[in-house]
Amino acid sequence: MxxxxxxxxxxxxxxxxxxxxxxxxxxxxxxxxxxxxxxxxxxxxxxxxxxxxxxxxxxxxxxxxxxxxxxxxxxxxxxxxxxxxxxxxxxxxxxxxxxxxxxxxxxxxxxxxxxxxxxxxxxxxxxxxxxxxxxxxxxxxxxxxxxxxxxxxxxxxxxxxxxxxxxxxxxxxxxxxxxxxxxxxxxxxxxxxxxxxxxxxxxxxxxxxxxxxxxxxxxxxxxxxxxxxxxxxxxxxxxxxGYEPPVRPSSVAIHSHAASGYFVCRNGDDAIIIDCGSIGPDYQPGHAHCDTLSFELAIDGRRVIVDSGVHDYEPSQERAYARSTKAHNTLAVDGEEQSEIWGVFRVARRAKPLDARIEQRPDGSVWFTGAHDGYRRLRGRPIHTRSIAYDGKETWNIEDRLEGNGAHRMESYLHIHPDYHVVKNGACFHITEANGKSIAMIEAVEATEVRMERGSYFPEFGRQYENDVMVFICSGTIPLTLSYRIRKRPTQSC
CATH class of the missing domain: 1.50.10.100 (Chondroitin AC/alginate lyase)
Structure with a gap:
């Protein structure tokens, strides 16, 4: 046991x-x-x-x-x-x-x-x-x-x-x-x-x-x-x-928790929560994952883009996977980890957030931007910056930018809740329910390749579910940009 x-x-x-x-x-x-x-x-x-x-x-x-x-x-x-x-x-x-x-x-x-x-x-x-x-x-x-x-x-x-x-x-x-x-x-x-x-x-x-x-x-x-x-x-x-939680507004609202590194945008039953904070106290990072600039997204009240969670606290393959960069909705550079995860509860060199902010604009749209230095240990000392733009209605644009020197490979992971599957339709990818109904559409805006993988989702300790994972890829001499778009109300074409 x-x-x-x-x-x-x-x-x-x-x-x-x-x-x-x-x-x-x-x-x-x-x-x-x-x-x-x-x-x-x-x-x-x-x-x-x-x-x-x-x-x-x-x-x-x-x-x-x-x-x-x-x-x-x-x-x-x-x-x-x-x-x-x-x-x-x-x-x-x-x-x-x-x-x-x-x-x-x-x-x-x-x-x-x-x-x-x-x-x-x-x-x-x-x-x-x-x-x-x-x-x-x-x-x-x-x-x-x-x-x-x-x-x-x-x-x-x-x-x-x-x-x-x-x-x-x-x-x-x-x-x-x-x-x-x-x-x-x-x-x-x-x-x-x-x-x-x-x-x-x-x-x-x-x-x-x-x-x-x-x-x-x-x-x-x-x-x-x-x-x-x-x-x-x-x-x-x-x-x-005598605490009563505040009533969540039905219109667009943002919450900036800069000290913790959590940034939230809600609009009724749609919500995105973005992680761009320190991995934990310097002297105790045991519960840290490689999830800087990752996010979870709910559409119409249901989780669609998910974090992989945690399976166990053992020296297991599941533990290593759950803490890895590729288990989160963020960017891996040259196949390396954001932070050097050791053992079950240890972290060596660590990604540090350089800047993060979220703002709501007069037209109701929301803009998030953040960066971290986790890949500066690599040749060319690249910096990863991510921006997420929400139009205030139905579309989220995610853009990853790599700056520094040299040639590098960018892989941006996107984990789909196991209740849904990804179905390719031309240049578009539809997120569909078991009955085939499409609830969202994903489009690769700037990417040379989109690869489909199977991942693992651990919503509870000891419970593992397979899920679809999309990987957006590009390679070249930096600066490089990789981006994709998530649209709530799918159309037949991108």
Missing amino acids: PKLWRYNLHYFDYLQEPQRSVENKSHLVSDWIEHNPQGTVDAWEPYTASLRIVNWVKFFLSLSAASLKNNTGDAGGTKGEFHAGLKPDWLTSLYTQALWLEQNIEYHILANHYLKNGVALFFAGAYFQGVDADRWLKKGVQILREELDEQFLADGGHYERSPMYHSICVTDYLDVLNLARHSQGVLSPEDQATFAQRMTTSLTFLNNVCLPDNEIALFNDSAFGIAPAPKQIFDYAEKVI
């Missing part, structure tokens, strides 16, 4: 499943304690312990509240009342796990792992009493304060540039705020106000990087089914901090 799936067994996220009986959940906790003594592989790792501590505290609180209500009619109370109706060995195990985590904080990894450690210590400190608990609470609050500024950028985005991990970390802070509402004195009013204000900005960012199907874009190790769905997060945020 892959390590990630073994990890998931030890997270105990399933304790939050409303359809699972209390008896079954209780059995799983007792069974884990019996079969996973301290030091057990996977079970006793800081990240798994952190998630498990939070899930156990949530479950224990739900049982204690039910016990108190049944016995006294009162579901509130002190820390001592938090333990009502629980088995002593459950409390002993939870306490031991918190002591162990305190000595095994992931300073060597940092990023979302370190934040998870802080959330777990906060939960344990709020749940128990005594010197140890006070120390855990203090350390947890310290980490939460530090990482709020470290991990969340000015535009609200999480610094690992992954919409999935952004969702996870926003939920972490909402969990902290929710616990603080029901546990007097564990978090100061000032901290509560600061956390709520910063999460409001981050929730708006999340709303903006969702496509019209109300799910996240799949950039940088993002997949469906791991973090709570955006709607679940927004509903939770409404209960905890």
